[in-house]
Amino acid sequence: MFENLSDKLESVFKKLRGHGRLDEKNIEEGLKEVRMALLEADVHYRVVKRFIEEIRSRAMGQEVMSSLTPGQQVVKIVNAALTELMGVRHEDLDLSGSPPASVMLVGLQGSGKTTTAGKLALWLRKKGRAPFLVPADVYRPAAIDQLKTIGSQIGVPVFDSAPGEDPVAICIAAKAAAFKNRCDTLVLDTAGRLHIDEELMGELGRIKEALRPSDILLVADAMTGQDAVNIAKSFDERLNIGGVILSKMDGDARGGAALASRSSSPASARS
Ligand SMILES: Nc1nc2c(ncn2[C@@H]2O[C@H](COP(=O)(O)OP(=O)(O)OP(=O)(O)O)[C@@H](O)[C@H]2O)c(=O)[nH]1
Ligand SMILES: [Mg+2]
Structure with missing residues (x-):
């Protein structure tokens, strides 16, 4: 079910990785495509908005821009943000209390x-x-x-x-x-x-x-x-x-x- 979304993200990532250098314009274009991919996957627009803002603020940092592989860095940031969105904490079923x-x-x-x-x-x-x-x-x-x-x-x-x-x-x-x-x-x-x-x-x-x-x-x-x-x-x-x-x-x-x-x-x- 997440295949469509991951295919789309993969193609955005490919483009980002392809850039030797990244400037704000490249990043904005990449973010626009990530945004479209999420909206097409039926993610609520408010969730998408928050998500994109989060990635933007992390991606526009000096470290990313000046790194040797800025495309890779942005891909890493998107991956990390997606993982956080899905929940870093794994919560098990609660079966506490006296049985049954x-x-x-x-x-x-x-x-x-x-x-x-x-x-x-x-x-x-x-x-x-x-x-x-x-x-x-x-x-x-x-x-x-x-x-x-x-x-x-x-x-x-x-x-x-x-x-x-x-x-x-x-x-x-x-x-x-x-x-x-x-x-x-x-x-x-x-x-x-x-x-x-x-x-x-x-x-x-x-x-x-x-x-x-x-x-x-x-x-x-x-x-x-x-x-x-x-x-x-x-x-x-x-x-x-x-x-x-x-x-x-x-x-x-x-x-x-x-x-x-x-x-x-x-x-x-x-x-
Ligand atoms: N393909 C697919 N069908 C499912 C799945 N879960 C349930 N269904 C089907 O969806 C229909 C409704 O499932 P039920 O488990 O009876 O749903 P329910 O919530 O108990 O329904 P009510 O008791 O009438 O409120 C049935 O035809 C199920 O076979 C699933 O994971 N995949
Ligand atoms: Mg039932």
Whole structure:
């Protein structure tokens, strides 16, 4: 997904490296192309603006201009700035607190929560945890079966909830049943809505209250591009999310949302 962006940046870098000397004009031209490449990758214009300003102030320094390989220096600066933008700190999933730990997945309808719950369970198992999938989406008739199917495909136990039950009660009962099922980490698959509404947020808030999950992750469809940032902000305001999982990265999403979610939220973007 980042291939397009990196191809474009590579060609800008090639041009910059080709210059024996760099003057302000060369650098400005290079920056203009970096800016275009980022905007075409669907990175939010405010993120791009800040990013370009940062590179400009570092690149216009005397050391760069007078170095023997100014083009190389600028390329290094852009690389370093991109790495910083993506997050220098690596933040792990929070599984602290007395077991069983819970990780709550939230997100709009169809964003990929249920599928991600399965992927997360596999990831947790690789990390030595014993995951327990909890279907807390009681509205879509097939939602519980969907998670049960995923669970049986990957050999992860799924809490036995029934449609129509109260999602908060399901989560509480699942927590109580975790150890009996030899599990130490609950993955809560919650319901989605077409739009963010009070009812959804209220329900998610009640689950959060009751379970006190160690981490709450927003699952956002990478295809929603910049909207993912606004969605993340709304969920963060109400639930104080710990991170974002961008789903459907195998599609033809342009990647900008990843850079923008990382840049605009104190929460980390995980993918
Ligand atoms: N290609 C691709 N498709 C995905 C991915 N994740 C989910 N999907 C598909 O997207 C659709 C919705 O995924 P779900 O996991 O059911 O999404 P959800 O958020 O649980 O949906 P609701 O429960 O209805 O809110 C399904 O058809 C999935 O197969 C992914 O990483 N790649
Ligand atoms: Mg679902």
